[in-house]
Amino acid sequence: MHASSVSASARRAHGSPARRRLHRLTPTRWAAIGFAAPLILYMLIFYVVPLVQNVSMSLHRYSRRTFVTGEAPFVGLDIYKEVLSTNEFWTTLGQTLIFVVVSIVFQYSIGLALAVFFNQNFKLSATLRGIFLVPWLLPPMISGTIWQWMMDADNGIINKFLGMLGIAPVWWLQAGHSLWAVIIANIWLGIPFNLVILYSGLQNISKDLYEAASLDGCNGWQKFWKITFPLLRPVTMITLLLGFVYTLKTVDIIWLMTQGSGTSQTLATWSYAMAFGKGYSSTIRYSEASVVGTLLILIALIFAFIYIGVQRREEKA
Amino acid sequence: MRSSHISVIPTAQKALSCGVAVALVATLAGCGGSSSSAAGSKTLTFWDPYPQYTTGSVWDKQVKSCAPKGWKVKRQGMPQNDVLNNLTTAVKSDNAPDVAVIDNPFMPTAVDSGLVTDLASAGVSTKGFDKNIEGPGIVDGKQYGLAFGTNALGLYYNPAVLQKAGVDPSSIKDWQSLNAAIKKVVDSGAKGITFAGITGEEGVFQFLPWFWGAKGNLAHPDSQAAKEAENLVSGWVRNGWAPKSVATDNQSASWDLMLTGDYGFAENGSWQAAAAKKKGFKSIPIPAKDGGVAPVPTGGEFATLPFHKKADKDRQAAAAQLISCLTSDSELGKTNEAIGYLAAKKSVRDQQVKNDELWAPWVESVENARGRTTDIGMKYESVSAQLSKSLQAALNS
Numbered sequence: 001m002h003a004s005s006v007s008a009s010a011r012r013a014h015g016s017p018a019r020r021r022l023h024r025l026t027p028t029r030w031a032a033i034g035f036a037a038p039l040i041l042y043m044l045i046f047y048v049v050p051l052v053q054n055v056s057m058s059l060h061r062y063s064r065r066t067f068v069t070g071e072a073p074f075v076g077l078d079i080y081k082e083v084l085s086t087n088e089f090w091t092t093l094g095q096t097l098i099f100v101v102v103s104i105v106f107q108y109s110i111g112l113a114l115a116v117f118f119n120q121n122f123k124l125s126a127t128l129r130g131i132f133l134v135p136w137l138l139p140p141m142i143s144g145t146i147w148q149w150m151m152d153a154d155n156g157i158i159n160k161f162l163g164m165l166g167i168a169p170v171w172w173l174q175a176g177h178s179l180w181a182v183i184i185a186n187i188w189l190g191i192p193f194n195l196v197i198l199y200s201g202l203q204n205i206s207k208d209l210y211e212a213a214s215l216d217g218c219n220g221w222q223k224f225w226k227i228t229f230p231l232l233r234p235v236t237m238i239t240l241l242l243g244f245v246y247t248l249k250t251v252d253i254i255w256l257m258t259q260g261s262g263t264s265q266t267l268a269t270w271s272y273a274m275a276f277g278k279g280y281s282s283t284i285r286y287s288e289a290s291v292v293g294t295l296l297i298l299i300a301l302i303f304a305f306i307y308i309g310v311q312r313r314e315e316k317a
Numbered sequence: 318m319r320s321s322h323i324s325v326i327p328t329a330q331k332a333l334s335c336g337v338a339v340a341l342v343a344t345l346a347g348c349g350g351s352s353s354s355a356a357g358s359k360t361l362t363f364w365d366p367y368p369q370y371t372t373g374s375v376w377d378k379q380v381k382s383c384a385p386k387g388w389k390v391k392r393q394g395m396p397q398n399d400v401l402n403n404l405t406t407a408v409k410s411d412n413a414p415d416v417a418v419i420d421n422p423f424m425p426t427a428v429d430s431g432l433v434t435d436l437a438s439a440g441v442s443t444k445g446f447d448k449n450i451e452g453p454g455i456v457d458g459k460q461y462g463l464a465f466g467t468n469a470l471g472l473y474y475n476p477a478v479l480q481k482a483g484v485d486p487s488s489i490k491d492w493q494s495l496n497a498a499i500k501k502v503v504d505s506g507a508k509g510i511t512f513a514g515i516t517g518e519e520g521v522f523q524f525l526p527w528f529w530g531a532k533g534n535l536a537h538p539d540s541q542a543a544k545e546a547e548n549l550v551s552g553w554v555r556n557g558w559a560p561k562s563v564a565t566d567n568q569s570a571s572w573d574l575m576l577t578g579d580y581g582f583a584e585n586g587s588w589q590a591a592a593a594k595k596k597g598f599k600s601i602p603i604p605a606k607d608g609g610v611a612p613v614p615t616g617g618e619f620a621t622l623p624f625h626k627k628a629d630k631d632r633q634a635a636a637a638q639l640i641s642c643l644t645s646d647s648e649l650g651k652t653n654e655a656i657g658y659l660a661a662k663k664s665v666r667d668q669q670v671k672n673d674e675l676w677a678p679w680v681e682s683v684e685n686a687r688g689r690t691t692d693i694g695m696k697y698e699s700v701s702a703q704l705s706k707s708l709q710a711a712l713n714s
Contacts, residue, residue, distance in 0.1 A: 064430040153562065154562065173561075174713050175710070258565060276398065277402065278398065280702045284402070284405075
């Protein structure tokens, strides 16, 4: 490092090509670099380094001991092969996809319905819209705990309510179907996010279009499918992409309700459990956790690329 | 997860701040060691898993009063699991605390990973302490941690509920008579029994008295004994004698249920003895399958001297002195009373029982308690995971 900088300055002194290149850097360009430097540094320290570290950990066999001594042997893609060859991975992947897809479908459709509803701007609509944001404002710690209480099999309010309707109590958090319990809670948690973004998207659709449609004799249903839905497409796409990424990495609400036990284990909670020795086993599995973490990043990236691709095609069209 | 869950809340916050999948493992270092004080300053850092004892509490004062002359102590409480995880990253980056108090089943792992050092060579006396309690801290003949005391599991009961149901607690001698008693309680209109069956070590800790009570051996976690013990506790859930939430309840959540006064029995630890007394609850030792007292796992933590790459003789000596003071004959009683434990030394323990009859029902359990890792060492981690999985499957069936 030191030697090369010395030789570089030596070359500069002799008017080498490096010097000429340096010469071309005008003061404004220096200023530009100066302004960008904090951002670049920030990205390096907080994004690139952890990411590289994550991938590196998935390629070395770490245990608690080798993590401390720094002697973790490089094993290439062995740990990926091991993780991918377990049944647990594929079951968990399936559960993760169900969790993500079902959550998003309901979050989006309920969020959209509410957004259209509130777009009518009736009296109290602002207040009611505010109330719908509560799940978003509550710390997940609180909402998760409350959902766990409400879904308690013996004393939960949901079962009490079902009992009043004459329906047999449900053991919501039982391992066999705890996935559905956490999906219900997560849908509730995600509706406000969809509502807010879609509502602001609706505000940008010109009222003239609806007026024109009314003159042409469109009913409400037709207006929705011919005007609202197509014009919301760009907003819909970004909502779905963000929702996908948020849902994919959800740990908090699941962990608080079930510790990721039974069918409610997703790739994110599995990775968390292995990285910190939580859940069934207190054994730390840094490498396996990194493998799952890296795969999660890849899945999110694939969807991000699909989004960019679709967006480009739209721009061209 | 009902009222004040000291042990759960910080863990969950950790999940929020660090557990986000993408940056999950990458942030390990970031969530890890809160750095110890700068070398050279005369302050000893002290990590323990008792975040509930804040500055000014009896425990906090006891630790600080044991600071060697010319030294100060900076105490930091954190959740049970986090002590070990944070210590792992702290030792790696060489800013480990001077003393760390580690939960006993983690001792073999801590030793294997080189996180803690030999106590005797640092000058801490380990003589006169009970073998069964100190077991988990001794690896290959060397003692890496000193348990000042222990807690034990027992069977609390609510005399009011039992009386109404016509149950005499002294009739409970084995599983059969226990089941008969629970059934009578439930038939009387009250609720039966609560315990913690949560995934992971906490649930296994509560399961072991039943496993050992059926003559189970940790070297064979898939034996008949495990089946029998699982059938016993999952039978309570199936019969409606225990709430279904036991599968996700930790020990404080299951205690909260007992505190409602609706339940006849609760399996819980001696650390609740004082709270139980206030409520009028009493306790008996956990019965074994065919009679007698079932062995319970030793609970409690070990004081250790973490490893430092750049060893500072003075600091280490001062840290050793701090541990020696907390465990000295004159202080050991106070140290244990501060956290509600029974001392790991018979003479001190006898004095505790003499001073407070609250402890009397626990002595037998403590003296028969077994270390979880004493016999199988590091293998306990995987055995515990296996027990946890099959227990969860049973409780959810």
